[in-house]
Amino acid sequence: MSDITQEQVIQTELTAAYPCLQDKVRIQRARRLYAAVSKERIGEVFAFVVRNMDFSMLCAITGLDEGETLGAIYHLARPDGMVLNLSTSVPKDRPMLRSVTVFFPAADAYERELIDLLGFQVEGLGPGPRYPLPDNWPAGQYPLRKDWTAPDQAGPQREGSENPDV
Amino acid sequence: MSEIRSRNVTIPIGPQHPALKEPTSFSVTLSGEKILQVGVRLGYNHRGIEKACESRSFIQSLYLIERVCGICSHSHSSCFVQAVEEIAGLQLPPRAMYLRTIVAELERLHSHLLWLGVAGHEIGFDTLLMYTWRDREIVMDLLAAITGNRVNYGMNTFGGVRRDISHEQKADILKAMDTLEERTKYYISVATEETTLIQRLSGVGVLSHDDAIRLGAVGPTARASNVKRDIRKDDPYAAYDQVPFDLITSDCCDVYGRTLVRVGELMESYKLIRHLLNNLPDGPLAVKAPRKIPTGEAVSRYEAPRGEDVHYVRANGSEKPDRVKVRAPTLANVQAVAHMLKDRYLADLPIVVAAIDPCFSCTDRLIDLTRDGDGRCDVITWGQLHDYSMRWYKGQGMDLAKLNNRFKCGESS
Known part of the structure; x- marks a missing residue:
């Protein structure tokens, strides 16, 4: 029994509750677990780990441009330092996620970031100011998409400056 | 008359406002002096650093990431290197781990001392600001001596650190820890005995x-x-x-509690730095890191002076990161601030916002002077600039050198 690590306990508990996650929960190192969940099941798996497995902190949500799909990773943590990274993918033409602000009010800013920078749609997110782009940012421009480049990336070279990046 | 009295007013505070040290916009709905609702608009400092990393090499990204913040630059750089080192499977030499931790704790010291000064300023106790910021200079000088920079130290590299701490520097740091510990004991006595401060911060x-x-x-x-x-x-x-250290908590649940936690953490940091220096392992400073980072992902967490910093890095086998995600601590505390302000008085807003210690950058320390006439450019070193300021103030009738010597002898408190 002592040979079984806490990470393996989490892995077993998760796959027992959701057989569809068999072989999809990966232990990368001590205190780091990764699980890929389908977009249909992400809502219930998320609720399960928060309510039943003590993952009481949402560290961040990372958005990814995966080519055909957009990916979201929910970085959840337990007070004992275990981090479970739940990832899911949604099609780019209908990048719909369900808001997790009912569990974590602080997710508000993280979800608005997904909307602004990658063009996600988040169902159930309450009204509020956009974040982090300016109010006059053109619609349909998502800076973190791989095919997006700044309209004038080099910018005018400053007078007297040898390096335009400075 | 009664109609006017019952009317609620919404006023904007920011993005540029004397009470804020960096651009943020609060939309505050008031009933008289009481805050009914707070809307927070962030993003004025968004510089697109995550996107910029994707078009730069890992090592270039490291220097860019360090500039996410002026105060907790080592926090962001460490958080980022940790993630990359995990993906690349690098095992750091013990000495590198210790040196990285020493700089991390020095950073916490100057950040908390800075905060204590800002908090003093926000409640009209500017003497505390002058005292703590003077003491903070001791830490800044140490960081400049170790790394060559007051902020944005460039200490980290993939696989270790770039600079060592010599025997002389070790002695200087240990001596400075004694001075700072004495000073912090004084601040603790101010925080626990000074009734004006206690009453101003309690319940806020x-x-x-x-x-x-x-x-x-x-x-x-x-x-x-x-x-x-x-x-x-x-x-x-x-x-x-x-390393042994205690977790400092308080059950005050207000700005006063946040003050006690930070001064308590200063004492823990002195303890940590002494232990790390006295047990510094011998050995190399770094292991060689590959230019191309193998495919993989990692989540890195780091306790920055303001709280948990989170970085996520994904590599695709090339020399550039595929994705870098940064979640700085202030973003996690924004909801809490909006909650703290509700049903409180407007006059408490500056100190309540300051109490989470939102980040702001330091100024550059190098000045280019162009001479009149020939247009030649000189660079003033930190020491020369220091001497210049001493001379200038002496000319104004204020001999700071004398004053500093008095403080060094412990006559100030």
């Missing part, structure tokens, strides 16, 4: 234990609401699993 910006957990507060903000949450303990990195 209240965040209950349950609300701190529910709203996901981090760092001293969470610990002052008695939430035992510190990444150095919960998810140890660098050398934190090898």
Whole structure:
């Protein structure tokens, strides 16, 4: 029994509750677990780990441009330092996620970031100011998409400056 | 008349406002002097650093990431290198781990001393600002001596650190820790005995234990609401699993509690730095890191002075990162601030906002002087600039050198 690590306990508990996650929960190192969940099941798996497995902190949500799909990773943590990274993918033409602000009010800013920078749609997110782009940012421009480049990336070279990046 | 009295007013505070040290916009709905609702608009400092990393090499990204913040630059750079080192499977030499941790704790010292000064200023106690910021200079000088820079130290590299600490520097740091510890004991006595300060900060910006957990507060903000949450303990990195230190919490749940936690953490940092220096392992400073980082992903957590810093890095086998995600501590505390301000007086807004210690940058320390006439350019070193300021103030009738000597002899308190 002592040979079984806490990470393996989490892995077993998760796959027992959701057989569809068999072989999809990966232990990368001590205190780091990764699980890929389908977009249909992400809502219930998320609720399960928060309510039943003590993952009481949402560290961040990372958005990814995966080519055909957009990916979201929910970085959840337990007070004992275990981090479970739940990832899911949604099609780019209908990048719909369900808001997790009912569990974590602080997710508000993280979800608005997904909307602004990658063009996600988040169902159930309450009204509020956009974040982090300016109010006059053109619609349909998502800076973190791989095919997006700044309209004038080099910018005018400053007078007297040898390096335009400075 | 009664109609006017019952009318609520919404006023904008920011993005540029004397009470704020960096651009943020609060939309505050008031009934008289009482705050009914607070809307927070962030993003004025968004510089697209995550996107910029994708078009730069890992090593270039490291220097860019260090510039996410002027105060906790080592926090961001360490958090980022940790993630990349995990993906690349690099095992750091013990000496590198210790040196990284020493700089991390020095950074916490100057950040907390800075905060104490800002807090003093926000409540009209500018003497505290002058005292703590003078003491903070001791730490800044140490950091400049070790790394060559007051901020943005460039200490980290993939696989280790770039600079060592010599025997002389070790002695200087240990001596400085003694001076700072003495000073901090004085600040603790001010914080625990000075009734004006206690009464001004107590019951202000209240965040209950349950609300701190529910709203996901981090760092001293969470610990002052008695939430035992510190990444150095919960998810140890660098050398934190090898050094003894206490987790400082307070059950005051207000700005006063946040003050007690930070001064308490200063004392722990002195203890940590002494232990790290006295047990500094011998050996190399770094292992060689590949230019191309193998495909993989990693989540890195770090206890920055303001709370948990989170980085996510994904590599695709090339020399450029595929994705870099940064979640700085202030973002996690924004919901908590909006909650703390509700039903409080408008006059408390500056100190309540300051109490989570939102980040702002330091100024550059190098000045280019162009001579009149020939247009030649000279560079003033830090020491020369220091001497210049001493001479200038002496000309104004204020001999700061004498004053500093008095403080060094412990006559000030």
